[in-house]
Structure formats: structure tokens, C-alpha cells
Amino acid sequence: MPHPSLLRRALVAAVAVPVVVGLAACAPSSKPQATTTASADPTKGLDQLTVGLNGSLSTLDVGQSGLLLTYYAAALTEQGLVGIDSTGKLTPALATSWKQTDDTTWVYELRDDASFSDGTPVTTDDVIFSINLDRDAKKSPSTAYYWPALKSVKATGDHEITIKLAAPSATFGWTPSSAAGLFVTSKKFYESSGTYGSAQKLVLGSGPYRVTEFAPDSHVTFERNTHYAGTAPKYKTVRFDFIPDANTRLLAFQQGSLDIALGVPVDQSKTWAATQGAQVKAVSDLSYQGLTIDPGVAPFDDAHVRRAVAQAVDKQSIVTGILKDDASVALGITAPAQLAVGVGQDAADAAVESLPKTAFDLDAAKAELAKSSKPDGFSTTLTYPDSDANLGKVSLAIAESLKKIGIAVDVKEVPASTWSADLGNGKQGLSWMSYIPPVPTDWPSDWLLSAQNPPATRTRRWRPSRRPRRPPRTPRPGSTTSCAPRPSRSRTGSTSRSTGVTRSRRSARG
């Protein structure tokens, strides 16, 4: 029973759905699944919006911490040159317009009325300072990745900035957005004493809100930025409460302490939806999780074994039974919605649909195994990170299936750091790949194929989220659907595909 003296607010819970699964992969379903009413905005009429986040922050500096939640906070306080809308298209932010004058030159016209929340105007100096800050691997290890090598960044007018790239990049347009690599701050503020993003110094930006208080691992509060150049936001104050424990979050939500909660576990979503006035919304995060087979490890060097494993896994049942249809069977690593930006949804769906499929067929799997070097079956191990309970359940289901064709799989939970350290170590026949694109323009294929993805025996270039207890970094809802190829990188890696099994040796999570 909720405490009677508390005002019951209308509630919204959001499920961040890991869309995926499966051996040989499940592609993210792009259809957002909305449960309950499509009624009026339940948070209408609130002065303060309180959000329960499924993790916590120790700094507000995105350059320092690339956690998803840091981006949430930055979205309220800081702006890039451009923004990204819900379809993945670029929108004006600090820049009112931009043009690409040749393959390597981008010109941005800044708005002339933009101010930081302390009232000082946003100058071209501040923007250039911020660009150089955010692409510096030492000062901004988290955002430096987004920036390709630049030839120069210059002010070419009172409100004009020209960026020259060292080489053409088809995805650069998305880089200077606050969904990816640019968080414009004041040079003077950054260089004043204290650590940017710390509880003592906070952050300064030109976004719709300013931070009024930050207690690391506890909460952060925002107040409307009166100097914001755009339309004033709806709520006067916003408060983020960090509540990593899902049960505590649920209780707080039921009690009415939270207006919005993020990170509803799949198996709890019914309980959340049953809360009075609550709406549960599932949003695709375009993620991919799939079994990776290392063809360098016996007996997986035998194509019959790989095919048998692929045929013995019932992907559809896993999606329906364990992931409650909040995922779909993937045919490839990249979500159709991500591909759609380049070619349109229909073409993307059709292309993905045309990829080879492996049907679930135990008899065929047995027959396939009989043809292999291990006709009587064998034993192997499958580890999953303790940060993902769903993967554990799915692993057990897969082990159960494989047992039926004579393959004994020993499923083990390991600390997420161990799991990530073991990725691609050349010793695991079966392992999990878990990937969430951090920005619309981030393609797994880009990593798999790029020259920077070294041969399988070299060190891991793909890592899981840095702090595995935290939610992995994903694009914000509404910024997830665009992508464009990056022709600037050579594609020399080796990813092979047979019987629908992606045989990359990498695993990743954005």
C-alpha cells in the first residue's frame, strides 16, 4: 500500500529492452512496444519531474565518463553544434545551419543569441575550445573516439566555424552533436579551479537546464536555464535519483516517489505496469546479443559442429519465453532500423530478411553432428557476465537444447570484468557477443571490418561497457535510428558467416 499522505502522481516507467538473442543472432526489433493507455501525458502539470535512474554517476563530465546516464544528464545541460532527432536526422542546436563545402570541409553557422546558463555568451572561442577538449584522449577519453583526425578547426567569421578533416568521413555530420562527441562549455569556466563535472564544480553548458546540485552516486538536480535560447522546457526543476537496485526502484515507483523510472527488468514489467496510473514503454536500443563461435577452437573448427549448434538453438522460443517478446530473432548483427537511415525502412527490412536463416531443427542438428568429427557429442563451456541476468537464462536454455544432441554445455556466471577480459582470447569455442550501438552512426560491421579491428589473436578492441554493473551505453531514445556507411575505413577484417552463425571472435557492447 502506498503511503496515503503522498500525492499519487501519474507514473511512467520505461523498459530499456535488450532486443536480441540467439545463436547466430537476433536483430533488434525496431517496433517499440507500448503497453497500456495512450492517454494524455501523465507527467502534465508537474513542477518537478523526478526520474529514477538504473545506475549512478560519479562525474557529470561526458568526456570523462561515457556511461549512458552521463549522456542523459548532459542532454539537459549541454549542447553540441547539432542535435539528432528521433529519426536520426540532424537538427540545429548551437549551429543554425551547416554545410559541407567539399569532402573534408564542414562550415557551421552559430546562432548569435546563445548563452551559457551563467549568462555569458557562447563564443566561437568556446566552441573551438570545446571541440579540442572533447577530441583530446587525455582530457576526454570517452569522447575522443568520435573525432576523426582534423586538419584544422577555425573561426571563419563572427559566428562561423570551419572544420577541416584530414580525410573524408561519411559519418562526421553526427560527431559534433551532444549524442556523440561535442558538449560545448565555457573556456573560462573549464579552466577555472576545480574538476569539471565534479560535485564541487558541476558543469556549465547552454542547454535547457542548469545543474543546481550533484551528489555523486545519489542524485543530481536541474533547474530551468533562464538564459536558454530555445523554447523553455516544461518542468521547472528536474531531479535524477540514482537507484541501481531494480527492486528498490520498483518500490519507490509504486510508492509514488518517482514520476519516471528507467530500466524495468523484462520479468518485472507486469508488476510495474500494474502500478496505478503507470505506463510501461519499451524502446528498442538496437542492441544485438548472440553466440559467437571461434572457428579456431576444436571442435568448432568443424563446419558440421557449427551448423549443428546453430540448428539446435530455438531462437524464437528464447525470444518468446525468456525475453517476453521484447526482442526479436536477429538475422544479422546490425538492426534494420539502423540500416534504414541509409536506404529506408522497407529496403532495410527486405535486405535483412534476405540473409540466410537457420531453422530450429533438432533432428537435422543431430544428423549434422553425426557427420562431424565428434559424432557422439562433446563438452564445452559457456560463460556469461554477471551484469546480465537475461543472458544467464538464455545460456541455460541453449545448454538444455544442445544437451539433446549430445553437446554438454557447462554454463558459468563470471564477473563482467572477467568475461570482458576473456573475449576473443582464442580459447573459448562458444562465447557471448553483446553489442549496443552508442550512436546512430556506430555500426558493428564497421568495427568487425575496419582495419583497426586486428586479427583475432591480437588484443581486444571491442569491450563491454566499462562499468559492467551499469547499464551499457546506448543511444538515447530518439537518437538511435540513423546511420551511414563509413567508406573512409578499409574493410579488411575477416568475418565469415555460414548457417547463420556469425563467426566473429569479438564480443562487444557499446
Place this chain on the structure above:
Amino acid sequence: MSVLAFVGRRIAALAAMLVVLSFLVFALLYLAPGDLVHSLLGARAVTPQAEAAIRAQYHLDDPFWVQYLRWLGAALHGDFGTSVRTGTPVAQMLEGRVGVTVTLAAIAGVLAVGVGVPLGVRAARRRGSFEDRAITSASVVGVSAPGFAVGLVLLYVFAVMLGWFPLYGVGDGGLDRLWHLALPAAALAVGVGALVVKVTRTAVLRELDQDYVTFARSRGLSGARVLRLYLRGAAVPIVTSVGLVLASLVGGSILVETTFALPGLGVLLADSITFKDVPVVQAVTLLLATFIGVTTAVVDLFANLADPRVRRAAVAR
């Protein structure tokens, strides 16, 4: 004089232990899986330049000994460095968090001892009765129940159903802080409190079987005076175990801090270990070790004062 010598010895031992511990923790983090470069730069295609810049910044290419001695040298000058994970000086990160964890542990300690000792004495005095069995069974449950599960039950009953306490967070300081920490402290106290009950019961039972108690009773001493006699006898094992129990409170706070969303040292330590954030891990472990070392020293001092035999032995040594 002997007390001074005792304190001096303990401080020297503590200092030596801290150095050894700092080395062990440093070595363990060095050997643990994971790579700081990738923790910082993320799941990305990292350019060799960026990787080299990070390796140089954190001296990752130096031999292990050089890295450790560099840390030790700075630490001896009181400089615990800057957190790798947040870029914030370690001292600033600890600010505020120490208060949360110490307050939490202190309330839990008071609850555990304040409730556990009387219950243990009571159970011992009524050995075999229904009351004794009830207390003993409850303490078995308390010892076995994991702190976070107890926390959830307490949350549901006292915060959701009854609405007496807040659900999460630390409040605004002062009394509000205490009010917010009451439930987490109770969750933390259940396990250790149950342990205190069992230890106290055993210690008191042993004393009750001694001849001097029978003798005192037969001489017609009042109940209260007999009680004082055997409590003094039971004090040494109780105080010693309470010391250990209090030390374990700090470690146990990690799970409770997560359940109640408290920004304490436990959460910070867990996150920093995952990230291989050496400066923070070192600072927090040394802080906790110092706390534990001081607690056990104080407890031993009490044990000395409570038991003349131990006192004489200490002096004679």
C-alpha cells in the same frame, strides 16, 4: 605506562599493516583482468596515438615496482592522487561519503550491540526455555539472511506498507540523514546483531556454569550482584567478538548501500575496483583498514581493562 606502550605498539603494527596491505591491493589490481586504457577509452576502435597518450598519462608502461613506489611516495606525502574514473582528486571523492558510511556503520553497531547483548544475556539466563529457543532461532535466521534481502523486506514493511521511513537516499543532513539511514542501518545490524546474540549467549552460559556463580548464589548475594560478577567474566569474549563484528559492518555496507541507493564508501569501492581505479581503491581500502585497525585496538584495550589476567599478561610481556 603499559597502556602507552600498548598504544605505541599497536600504532606501529597498524602502520606496517597498512603498507603491506597497500602493496597487496596494488598488486591484486595490477594482476586483475581488465585494462585501464579500454576502461577509459571504451569499447572502441582505439587509435594507437590515443592509447599511447593514456598509457603515458598513467605510467602504465612502467614496471610494476616503479608504479607502486610512485604511488607509495605520493601517499606518504599525503597525496592520494586523482581518480582515474572521474578525473577528480581522491580527497574530494571521499568527501561526504565517509560520513555516510561511518554514520551507517555507527548506527548499525549501536543497534547490533544494544539489542544483541541484552538478548544474548537473556537467552543464556533462561537456557532451554521457550524464550531462549525463540531468541536462538531468530538469531540463526538473522545470521543466515543476506543483508540486501533483509533490506528489501524492511523497505517493503516500514517504507512502503507503513510509510514510517523513506525508501532511498540520504536526505538533507542532520536528523533527516539519521531518519534516512535508520532502515539501512537496521538491515545491516540484523546479521551482525544475530552474531552478537550467539556469542553473548555462549559466553554467559559458560560463566553461569562456573563454580563461582553457584558459590555466590549459595552465599545469598543478590541477583544484581551475581549478574555483575558473571557479566564481567563474560565481557572479554563478548567485547572481542563485538570488535570483529563492528569491523565487518564496514564491509557489509556495500550491499546495503546498493539496496538503499546510498552514496557511501562501499559503492565507491565496488565501482572503483571494477574500473581498476587504483588511487581510489587504495585510499578507500587504507581508510577502511585504518578504521578496522583502530577499532580492534580499542577493543583489545577494553579487553585488557576488563580482565586483570590479560592486563597482567600484557604488562609482563
